[in-house]
Amino acid sequence: MITAAIPSPTTSVWHVLGLPVRAYALCIVLGIVAALYILEYRMRSRGVARWASLDIAVWAVPFGIVGARIYHLITSPQDYFGAGGDPIRAFYIWEGGLGIWGAVIGGALGAYIGCRQLGLPFALVADSLAVGLPVAQGIGRLGNWFNNELYGKVTTLPWGLEVHDMDRSNPGHATVIDGQAVTLPDLYHPTFLYELIWDLGVALLVWLADRKFKFGRGRAFALYVMAYTAGRAWIEMLRVDEANHFFGVRLNVFTAIVLFLLALIYFLVVRGPRAYVVPDDAPETLPEPAAGSDVSQVDVTGDGEQPARAPKGYQVVSHHRFEEYRKTGILPPETPQDMAEEIAAGGHPLEPADPAGPAGVGEAVLATGAAAGTGPDGSSGGDVDVETQRKNDER
Structure with missing residues (x-):
């Protein structure tokens, strides 16, 4: 029943x-x-x-x-x-x-x-x-x-x-x-x-x-x-x-x-950290104050709210840069570590010849360091690396 x-x-x-x-x-x-x-x-x-x-x-x-x-x-x-x-x-x-x-x-x-x-x-x-x-x-x-x-x-x-x-x-x-x-x-x-x-x-x-x-x-x-x-x-x-x-x-x-x-x-x-985005035109420095005024015009309330105006595009940033932007309205400078995280998250479209290529976070850090003139051991590359490369080419 x-x-x-x-x-x-x-x-x-x-x-x-x-x-x-x-x-x-x-x-x-x-x-x-x-x-x-x-x-x-x-x-x-x-x-x-x-x-x-x-x-x-x-x-x-x-x-x-x-x-x-x-x-x-x-x-x-x-x-x-x-x-x-x-x-x-x-x-x-x-x-x-x-x-x-x-x-x-x-x-x-x-x-x-x-x-x-x-x-x-x-x-x-x-x-x-x-x-x-x-x-x-x-x-x-x-x-x-x-x-x-x-x-x-x-x-x-x-x-x-x-x-x-x-x-x-x-x-x-x-x-x-x-x-x-x-x-x-x-x-x-x-x-x-x-x-x-x-x-x-x-x-x-x-x-x-x-x-x-x-x-x-x-x-x-x-x-x-x-x-x-x-x-x-x-x-x-x-x-x-x-x-x-x-x-x-x-x-x-x-x-x-x-x-x-x-x-x-x-x-x-597929691997990679979570992607965070900010507007393409996110300011990286404080704007110049208006003449005769000593009050900053940047909203640093830190309320985390997004602007009402929709941006024309976005850029992928690291979690650290994203949080700083939300707090201050200013996008902090990008470090090699930031760039490595952003590449791993899908940002920074790379040219095929870019040495970072599809490398992971560690390789990307080395690649960005080399591009900045810093060797893997942290020493400055400069003219020594150029001269060494010239001699290798001659061989």
Whole structure:
């Protein structure tokens, strides 16, 4: 005898002033808002100007929606093309059918375009988004609950999900007989809930790990991909909705495994500290005081707030220089150690012939020291090094 179950809504569409308001769309919008709020907070803590997240969202959100739909059409073409298909329904995104893999790829492309326009390092934005994105995914899964879709196999667990038979002639509403909404005969695994909980756990994991290790160069985003795909693989195997299979296994399971391995390789191979940015035109010296005045015009309140005016571009700086700039409004001189950290964080685009090249922090310090005329042992190079080099060349 079943004594407990998770109920499902009987309605997922409401009409306001004659216009349909869909729960699925509301959940997606709420997820986007939550992700943008978290993205904004994390980007500001790295030096990005206020509301730059909105400039990126203008590109990332539509690209993500289009990418999500394209992925769904590629992996489930039978519903739209070929015998019995209805091609025009490919544009009916309100009916569902958005693939998260396509959303991430499309959104990343849009975010990259936005970063290029703002002059921001793409990896900085990706790492900043790594906490908000799983939160958005978790909120979005509530839309599947309203739609009574994407549930799992039959279960007798006390958290089994009641699923309604949705009326195909009245989309967004359960079939009603004798005034009662019709439910399917069994209870099912609430895979939407499993993924919601998993997504929030992923967000917490990435936030805690990034707070401790201060990931850079996109490694926080790689950690998100690994954590999310690990959960998506086992949750996907519980689902019973129609899907294309490969060797008897749902295609999305293979996708999750491949993306997990790629993210793992990236996480292990790519190294570098967290990137911090300041405006390209950040002042490096105190401005000259106005004539007849002995009051500095530089704000040194140290409140850490970013200027209201968005800069035309950004430069990557070390954590030390970033903190000094936030306190004083003046960017301190760059030391070899600062430059080494900035190169490792993805700053200082180098020419192919630059001796630092792809070197790590230690090699970069030596390279910058040599360029400044200082040998590896700390002694001055000067004319002795030039003469030695001339003699070597003659040999």
